Amino acid sequence: MITIRNMSASEQGDIRKLSKLHTRAFPDFFLTQLGVGFLDALYKGYLSDERSGIIVAEDNGRLAGFIAYSNDYPNFYKGLIKNHLFRFAFCSMGAALRHPSFIKRLLGAFKKSDSVVKSEKYVELASICVEPKMGKKGIGSQLIDHLKEMVDFNKYAYINLETDAVNNDAVNRFYVKNGFKLARSFSSAEGRKMNEYRFGG
Numbered sequence: 001m002i003t004i005r006n007m008s009a010s011e012q013g014d015i016r017k018l019s020k021l022h023t024r025a026f027p028d029f030f031l032t033q034l035g036v037g038f039l040d041a042l043y044k045g046y047l048s049d050e051r052s053g054i055i056v057a058e059d060n061g062r063l064a065g066f067i068a069y070s071n072d073y074p075n076f077y078k079g080l081i082k083n084h085l086f087r088f089a090f091c092s093m094g095a096a097l098r099h100p101s102f103i104k105r106l107l108g109a110f111k112k113s114d115s116v117v118k119s120e121k122y123v124e125l126a127s128i129c130v131e132p133k134m135g136k137k138g139i140g141s142q143l144i145d146h147l148k149e150m151v152d153f154n155k156y157a158y159i160n161l162e163t164d165a166v167n168n169d170a171v172n173r174f175y176v177k178n179g180f181k182l183a184r185s186f187s188s189a190e191g192r193k194m195n196e197y198r199f200g201g
Helices: 009-025 036-048 073-098 101-110 139-150 169-177
Strands: 002-006 052-059 062-070 123-130 159-164 181-187 193-199
Touching: 002 139, 009 036, 009 062, 009 123, 036 052, 036 062, 036 073, 052 139, 062 139, 073 123, 123 139, 139 169, 159 169, 169 193
Parallel strands: 123 159
Antiparallel strands: 002 052, 052 062, 062 123, 159 193, 181 193
C-alpha cells in the first residue's frame, strides 16, 4: 500500500535513502554525477529550510518516491550558497576534476537564485523521483496530488517546474497529464532546451 506524507526535519538521517533513489532514477544526470554527498547536502537543504520541504511516498514503509519543493525558490538557493557553499564545493570536487565542463554548469546552478525570480509568488516543484521498479503504480501522480493539496492558491499563483524539452517526451506527457500547462520553452545557460510548466489552482 502506498502512503504519501511530508518528511519532517528530524528525519535528516534518512536523506541518504533519497540520494540513492535519485541516483537510481537518474543515473546519467548532471546532479547524480556530482556524487551522493552532493545530493545529501542538497536534499538536507530542502528539509532544513522552513520555506521548503520534501514529500515522500512509501510502499509498506519502504521509500518509493519523493518530491522536493520550495515556496521561496530564489531565497532557497541564496540560503544554500550562504550556508553550504564549501560543502557543495568539497562534494563536487572529484566530479569537477574528472569532468572540467561540470564547473561551468555548477556555477550556473549556484546563480539560479537570480534566474528563478518571478513577479508572482509561486511554489517550485524542484525534483521528483520514483523508484524505477515501481514506475507503473501512479506514485508520481500521487506525490503531485499531495503537493497540489498543500498549496494555498490564494497565496501562490501556481506550481512551477522545469524539465528537458528534448528526448524527454514521456516526462513532458506526464506533466501535461497531471494538469500542468506549458508556460514557455527556453535554452539554459549551458544550451539545454527546456520546458517550463505551471499548474494553477
